[in-house]
Amino acid sequence: MGLLPLDTTKKMDRPPFPAHSMNAHPQPIMPRKSTSAPVMRGPGPSSYSSLRQSHVKQYGMGSLQPPPPAKAAANKMRTNKLNTAPAQAQVDAGGTTYFYSHHQPPYTAYVQDPTHTARSRGKSTSQPTFFCSEGLKKELIQRQTGCQAVADETGGPSEVDSYHSLHPLEPVAQDLELRRLFGHTSTCYRATSSKDGLFYCLRRLHGVRLTTHKSVQQFDKWRKVEHSSLVSLREMFTTKAFGDNSVVFVYDYLPGAETLDSRHLQGGRHARALPESLLWDYIVQLAAAVRAVHTAGLALYTLDSTKILVTGSGSPRLFMNCAGIMDILTFDSTSTPVDPTLQQQQDLVGIGQLLVGVALQSPTATQPENFHQSLEYLTSHFSPDLHHIVQYCLRSGSEGPPHSIVEVLSMIGGRVYHCLEQAQLQRDWLEAELSKELENGRLFRLLAKLGTITERPEYDGDPQWAETGDRYLLKLFRDYLFHQVQPSGAPWVDLAHIVQSLNKLDSGVSENILLHSRDEQSVLIVSYSDLKSCIDQTFSQLTAVPFPDSNH
Numbered sequence: 001m002g003l004l005p006l007d008t009t010k011k012m013d014r015p016p017f018p019a020h021s022m023n024a025h026p027q028p029i030m031p032r033k034s035t036s037a038p039v040m041r042g043p044g045p046s047s048y049s050s051l052r053q054s055h056v057k058q059y060g061m062g063s064l065q066p067p068p069p070a071k072a073a074a075n076k077m078r079t080n081k082l083n084t085a086p087a088q089a090q091v092d093a094g095g096t097t098y099f100y101s102h103h104q105p106p107y108t109a110y111v112q113d114p115t116h117t118a119r120s121r122g123k124s125t126s127q128p129t130f131f132c133s134e135g136l137k138k139e140l141i142q143r144q145t146g147c148q149a150v151a152d153e154t155g156g157p158s159e160v161d162s163y164h165s166l167h168p169l170e171p172v173a174q175d176l177e178l179r180r181l182f183g184h185t186s187t188c189y190r191a192t193s194s195k196d197g198l199f200y201c202l203r204r205l206h207g208v209r210l211t212t213h214k215s216v217q218q219f220d221k222w223r224k225v226e227h228s229s230l231v232s233l234r235e236m237f238t239t240k241a242f243g244d245n246s247v248v249f250v251y252d253y254l255p256g257a258e259t260l261d262s263r264h265l266q267g268g269r270h271a272r273a274l275p276e277s278l279l280w281d282y283i284v285q286l287a288a289a290v291r292a293v294h295t296a297g298l299a300l301y302t303l304d305s306t307k308i309l310v311t312g313s314g315s316p317r318l319f320m321n322c323a324g325i326m327d328i329l330t331f332d333s334t335s336t337p338v339d340p341t342l343q344q345q346q347d348l349v350g351i352g353q354l355l356v357g358v359a360l361q362s363p364t365a366t367q368p369e370n371f372h373q374s375l376e377y378l379t380s381h382f383s384p385d386l387h388h389i390v391q392y393c394l395r396s397g398s399e400g401p402p403h404s405i406v407e408v409l410s411m412i413g414g415r416v417y418h419c420l421e422q423a424q425l426q427r428d429w430l431e432a433e434l435s436k437e438l439e440n441g442r443l444f445r446l447l448a449k450l451g452t453i454t455e456r457p458e459y460d461g462d463p464q465w466a467e468t469g470d471r472y473l474l475k476l477f478r479d480y481l482f483h484q485v486q487p488s489g490a491p492w493v494d495l496a497h498i499v500q501s502l503n504k505l506d507s508g509v510s511e512n513i514l515l516h517s518r519d520e521q522s523v524l525i526v527s528y529s530d531l532k533s534c535i536d537q538t539f540s541q542l543t544a545v546p547f548p549d550s551n552h
């Protein structure tokens with residue numbers, strides 16, 4: 001037959017041929033078997049609509065049997081679309097006819113990355129693809145699997161207060177003495193709320209009893225503090241569900257979060273100091289969260305690398321964890337409340353020490369015997385600005401008037417704008433990546449519809465349903481999509497062809513393609529617009545069937 005499906009050469013320059021397409025060197029799509037000249041044969045096993053005949057006539061490629069009486073309105077619509085078909089060029093080469101459109105039709109919703117986004121990611125990553133980046137995908141999948149993980153052994157009840165499906169976030173067998181928080185043993189669980197179905201992190205403090213109402217007042221203050229770099233405290237309750245008197249603090253659950261300690265200080269794998277740009281990213285987030293807490297007249301107490309969570313790798317996000325616990329416990333057990341200004345000075349000292357440890361990526365850097373040497377290292381390997389901030393924080397509470405986080409923020413100065421710019425670029429990039437997956441979702445729905453129609457064993461008692469009428473056409477289209485072969489008979493697999501064809505189908509463009517049965521007894525020229533009508537109508541037919549009434 002030797003006739004090529006229309007518009008099959010690589011004209012889809014938006015996006016160009018995908019880097020990870022299955023076929024790196026695209027060749028023209030061939031029919032399943034090549035024959036000498038374009039011919040059109042009879043209708044084969046199905047009866048086709050008159051529309052398809054009108055297409056054949058239009059292209060002067062033979063005639064079909066008279067069609068069955070068909071939907072006049074649909075025919076009209078389709079014929080109109082044919083009239084507006086883009087101009088086509090036709091080239092014969094070695095017995096094969098190639099058709100080209102002169103214009104790039106607006107059928108594809110794919111757009112390139114915005115220029116500023118593509119350029120800011122550098123040349124190596126600027127190759128356009130149909131799908132979002134592998135790194136991002138991996139990160140998101142890791143977070144999802146973290147949410148789906150189910151523990152064999154929970155080490156506790158399956159339900160506590162209004163939370164169920166408890167899953168421990170640390171090994172159950174771990175020595176409880178290693179899990180000390182403010183002098184109490186603590187255990188973390190991911191749990192699902194029965195009220196809203198969302199995941200939360202339950203932090204249980206073993207063997208603690210709250211004795212006065214003062215703690216509730218303090219909890220109310222903490223509940224109101226919201227910041228993008230703070231893990232929000234949502235609820236607090238006492239329970240005997242664990243077999244003792246425990247207090248449970250309920251925080252937002254951050255999928256895939258790890259502690260700053262495990263990322264930068266543990267494992268002995270960090271031989272070198274942290275890149276300064278990353279350290280500034282951390283400082284800006286840290287200082288902003290501390291400012292929100294101090295402005296509310298509270299103090300964090302928890303500026304420790306094990307109580308700060310990190311998510312993401314490209315532009316890591318930092319979250320202050322366990323906020324409020326110490327404050328609430330202290331308020332409950334002392335008669336005279338602690339002055340928050342004093343504690344806020346301690347928070348600043350905590351920031352100074354934290355920065356030294358994280359900058360050197362060493363758990364021993366802040367030990368008293370190493371601290372002087374660590375500071376010297378910081379001075380010689382990092383900028384004076386950074387050194388200045390660390391010194392300012394470390395001297396808090398020890399000299400002159402109280403130091404303040406607002407002063408730290410003013411020292412950070414222009415670096416805040418740099419971080420803001422990075423965050424905006426990251427946001428633009430994520431939007432560009434998301435828009436690719438948006439397209440994939442659209443195509444997935446189309447494929448799902450196609451899959452429910454083709455090869456259906458029977459419909460309404462008719463075993464031939466999938467093999468006749470519009471369904472037969474869709475079956476041929478399915479072969480056109482997925483089962484192309486080279487002249488040698490070898491599979492011709494090209495993701496670009498599949499994506500391009502599906503996009504045209506989804507938009508119902510007036511462009512024509514040639515479909516034929518596997519035995520080549522049926523050959524049809526049909527437009528994507530026709531195919532779209534076929535798939536829409538057939539799918540509506542399938543979904544219109546009512547579910548059986550469960551009462552009967």
Ligand SMILES: Nc1ncnc2c1ncn2[C@@H]1O[C@H](COP(=O)(O)OP(=O)(O)OP(=O)(O)O)[C@@H](O)[C@H]1O
Nearest residue numbers: 169170178179188201251252253254257258259306
């Ligand atoms: N809100 C949260 N969302 C998601 N994961 C969390 C949350 N809070 C803690 N985790 C995870 O739970 C685990 C235990 O947290 P925890 O604060 O006890 O850290 P830790 O390193 O075990 O500290 P410590 O040494 O004091 O016990 C960590 O892996 C942490 O990433």
